[in-house]
Amino acid sequence: MSGADTDLPLFQQYxxxxxxxxxxxxxxxxxxxxxAKRMRVYNEIVFNNLQSAVGACYPVLQRVLGKRAWxxxxxxxxxxxxxxxxxxxxxxKAFLAFLPQVETLPPxxxxxxxxxxxxxxxxxxxxxxxxxxxxxxxxxxIPIVAPALAVLAYDYPVQKISVRFKPRQALAEPVHLLxxxxxxxxxxxxxxxxxxxxxxxxxxxxxxxxxxxxQQLGMEMGHADSTSLITFGAALLxxxxxQDIVWGVAV
Amino acid sequence: MGQAQSHHPIKGxxxxxxxxxxPQIQAAYGTSLTAxxxxxxxxxxxxxxxxxxxxxxxxxxxERYPIVCHxxxxxxxxxxxxxxDFLRQVKQFLDQHQIPLYTEHxxxxxxxxxLYDLLPIPxxxxxxxxxxxxxxRTQEIxxxxxxxxxxxxxxxxxxxxxxxASFIRAVLQEADCDLHLDINNIYVNSVNFGFDPHAFLxxxxxxxxxxxxxxxHDHETEDLIIDTxxxxxxxxxxxxLREAYELFGVFPTLLERDTNIPPLxxxxxxxxxxxxxxAAQQGIARQQPADAVSxxxxxx
Ligand SMILES: [Fe+2]
Numbered sequence: 001m002s003g004a005d006t007d008l009p010l011f012q013q014y015x016x017x018x019x020x021x022x023x024x025x026x027x028x029x030x031x032x033x034x035x036a037k038r039m040r041v042y043n044e045i046v047f048n049n050l051q052s053a054v055g056a057c058y059p060v061l062q063r064v065l066g067k068r069a070w071x072x073x074x075x076x077x078x079x080x081x082x083x084x085x086x087x088x089x090x091x092x093k094a095f096l097a098f099l100p101q102v103e104t105l106p107p108x109x110x111x112x113x114x115x116x117x118x119x120x121x122x123x124x125x126x127x128x129x130x131x132x133x134x135x136x137x138x139x140x141x142i143p144i145v146a147p148a149l150a151v152l153a154y155d156y157p158v159q160k161i162s163v164r165f166k167p168r169q170a171l172a173e174p175v176h177l178l179x180x181x182x183x184x185x186x187x188x189x190x191x192x193x194x195x196x197x198x199x200x201x202x203x204x205x206x207x208x209x210x211x212x213x214x215q216q217l218g219m220e221m222g223h224a225d226s227t228s229l230i231t232f233g234a235a236l237l238x239x240x241x242x243q244d245i246v247w248g249v250a251v
Numbered sequence: 252m253g254q255a256q257s258h259h260p261i262k263g264x265x266x267x268x269x270x271x272x273x274p275q276i277q278a279a280y281g282t283s284l285t286a287x288x289x290x291x292x293x294x295x296x297x298x299x300x301x302x303x304x305x306x307x308x309x310x311x312x313x314e315r316y317p318i319v320c321h322x323x324x325x326x327x328x329x330x331x332x333x334x335x336d337f338l339r340q341v342k343q344f345l346d347q348h349q350i351p352l353y354t355e356h357x358x359x360x361x362x363x364x365x366l367y368d369l370l371p372i373p374x375x376x377x378x379x380x381x382x383x384x385x386x387x388r389t390q391e392i393x394x395x396x397x398x399x400x401x402x403x404x405x406x407x408x409x410x411x412x413x414x415x416a417s418f419i420r421a422v423l424q425e426a427d428c429d430l431h432l433d434i435n436n437i438y439v440n441s442v443n444f445g446f447d448p449h450a451f452l453x454x455x456x457x458x459x460x461x462x463x464x465x466x467x468h469d470h471e472t473e474d475l476i477i478d479t480x481x482x483x484x485x486x487x488x489x490x491x492l493r494e495a496y497e498l499f500g501v502f503p504t505l506l507e508r509d510t511n512i513p514p515l516x517x518x519x520x521x522x523x524x525x526x527x528x529x530a531a532q533q534g535i536a537r538q539q540p541a542d543a544v545s546x547x548x549x550x551x
Contacts, residue, residue: 009381011373012330014410018370019362033409041405041477046368053367082364086324086337087296091367126302148303185304 022046024079050078050091057092058116061109063163073102089124092117108156108167115158115177122148122179123187129247130206136249138237139210139230143203143246149180151197151204159189182244190243195221196236206250210237261317261352261462263289264525265505266518272508273308275515280315284519287526290317292505295353296324299344313348319462319505320345321431322355325389327399328372329359333385338392345393354398354431354462355389357382357419373408374418383425390428398429398461403436403468403478407444415440416454423459430459432502434492435466435484439476448491457499465492465525466507481510484521492525496532504529 006013020028022042030039051074055062062070083094096117099110127147153174156167176197178190192200195217202213214233215226223229240246266272268291279285291312298309312318322341325334345353358369372378390397401419413421423430432455441448467482484506492504504525508518 008330009375009377010410011375011378011381011408014373014408015328015330015359015370016362018406019366022366022370023362031409034406038406038475041475042368042370045477046366046370049368050366083367084364086334086365087299088294088367089297089301123303124301124305126300126306181303185307 018042027079047075047078050074053088053091054095057120058095058113060116060161061113064106064112064161064166065109073105076102089120092120106166107170108158108161111154111156112158112161115152115154118150118152118179119187119189122150122181123185125181127181131251132248133251134248136251137210138241138246138249139214139234141209141249142206143210143213143237143240144206144248144250145200145203145240145246146180146182146244149178149200149204149245151200152177152179153197159191178245180245183247188244190245196240199233199236200240200245203246210234261290261319261503263287263503264522264529265290265292265319265503266522267292267321267505267507267509268312269508269512271512272515272518277308277311279515284516287523288316288519289526290319290503290505292319292321294323295320295341295344296322299340309348313350318348318350319503320350320353321400322353323369324360324365324367325355326359326361326365327355327357327385327389328370328378328382329361331361331363333388335388335392338389342393345395352398352462353393353395354400356402357399357422358402358404369402369404371402371404371406371408372418374411374413374415376412379418379421379425382422386422386426386428390426396427396429398431398459399423399426400431400433400464401436401440401455403433403439403443403476405443405475405477414446415444416451420454420456423456428459429461430456431462431464432460432495433464433466434495434504435464435468435480435488435507436478438485438488438491439468439478442470442474442476445474448487449494452491452495453498455499460495460499460502463492463495463502463504464507465489465504465521466509479510480507483517484524489524489528493528493532496528497535500536501529501532 014031017031021030025043054074077095077098081094081098096113099113125148129147130144132144153176155170155174157171157175159177176192176194178192178200179187181187199213199217202208202216214230218226218229237246264287266288276285356369357372359372360366360368360370372382386399437448437451441451465484465488466480467484469477469479469481471477506518506521506525
């Protein structure tokens with residue numbers, strides 16, 4: 001990226017020297033003959049654009065890290081990362097993929113960043129809604145869950161992190177969070193227990209009847225009394241329908 | 252309206268579809284406020300593959316307005332291989348939504364990775380061939396002509412072999428593509444590099460113009476304008492647009508507003524002004540014998 005590749009046409013050597021300087025002004029001098037004042041305009045606007053594209057997705061992480069650490073992190077991302085997608089909504093995703101290699105971050109940072117990114121991912125997920133009937137027996141039929149839905153487990157209570165609450169250690173048990181898009185296209189977060197999370201994972205492919213999913217769940221949990229599990233499970237499925245997490249039954 | 256749309260060429264006055272303005276346009280649809288809004292423009296990089304409420308918003312607009320796609324990340328002047336996978340997605344998107352016009356910038360935005368901003372191409376002979384080759388390939392993949400836009404910039408490359416107008420003419424001719432004329436960019440560059448915007452305008456290949464932009468900017472210092480699209484359009488830029496219509500005839504023209512977004516009524520005030528200039532020019536054109544107008548175009 002330093003523009004030293006002399007096999008390239010001159011204009012491309014110049015272009016690469018130009019962007020190398022924008023990405024890392026202290027490491028790469030601006031191309032010869034370019035006025036400092038004008039070069040600075042590019043240094044600022046390109047970085048600021050990237051900063052607002054990433055920052056919009058990570059308001060909490062940004063505040064928790066503080067302005068200086070955040071800026072330094074973005075500087076490093078900009079200098080080191082080669083973004084390969086022309087789509088703007090992939091910028092925050094690339095940032096998320098970059099984070100694990102940063103050694104200086106607090107231990108919860110990657111989980112928190114994922115939690116913030118997933119809202120954008122679910123909001124814009126391009127999904128197809130299967131044919132379904134909103135009414136219908138959730139035990140005998142195949143429950144259809146919201147097509148844009150992710151069942152997540154984090155080692156840190158990401159939903160509670162703020163400037164005033166920065167967890168020092170991982171949770172003993174992971175926190176299970178469901179994020180989904182309801183039928184009004186709003187993104188919702190729901191904290192749930194491990195069993196409900198597992199049930200939703202089983203239902204998500206849209207292949208199992210409610211009964212088959214509950215039986216599978218009973219087996220995995222080593223639950224002996226399947227009758228009580230199914231009575232309980234039927235009520236749970238109804239509750240998920242009330243919350244717009246289950247949209248109905250496949251037709 | 253959706254039915255006629257596939258045969259509907261872009262015409263009149265339009266507005267860039269910013270997320271902030273979108274619900275306001277929907278609310279004002281069918282009222283006098285949006286009476287002169289003939290089309291809207293979107294960046295494919297924002298809308299391709301977006302589901303949920305975004306897909307529904309897009310559908311709402313495609314059913315009601317002709318749409319122009321104005322790309323940001325194709326990097327026509329860039330050193331990387333042309334992103335042909337992306338172009339195939341663009342093609343599918345244009346076909347799916349029956350979008351008749353796709354335009355891109357005469358700039359670059361990648362260096363092995365995307366920088367998501369518009370950077371200047373040095374005006375050299377080799378660069379002309381490089382960019383023209385990539386435009387041709389783009390037109391091949393999209394199976395249609397595209398228009399490329401004169402960009403605004405802040406650094407004149409010290410290795411330039413020609414001026415901007417010559418570069419634009421050479422690229423368009425070698426690529427055989429259309430011109431998306433940005434009136435504001437002419438003005439911005441004329442201040443940033445000290446040339447006469449009127450002379451520059453007259454050097455543009457008028458017969459290739461299919462589309463235009465107009466916008467406001469931030470005048471930082473006497474010799475530096477930052478092209479923020481964040482202010483009202485200034486009088487000298489309106490004057491340049493009027494002049495362009497006189498020289499080349501009327502072409503569809505869009506108001507760009509990307510930062511410091513005002514209420515829709517303010518943006519529409521400027522869209523209406525575009526429509527007014529177009530109507531005035533067309534009124535003059537009707538009063539003149541047809542051959543006088545075409546002679547004027549030919550001499551440009
Ligand atoms: Fe423009």
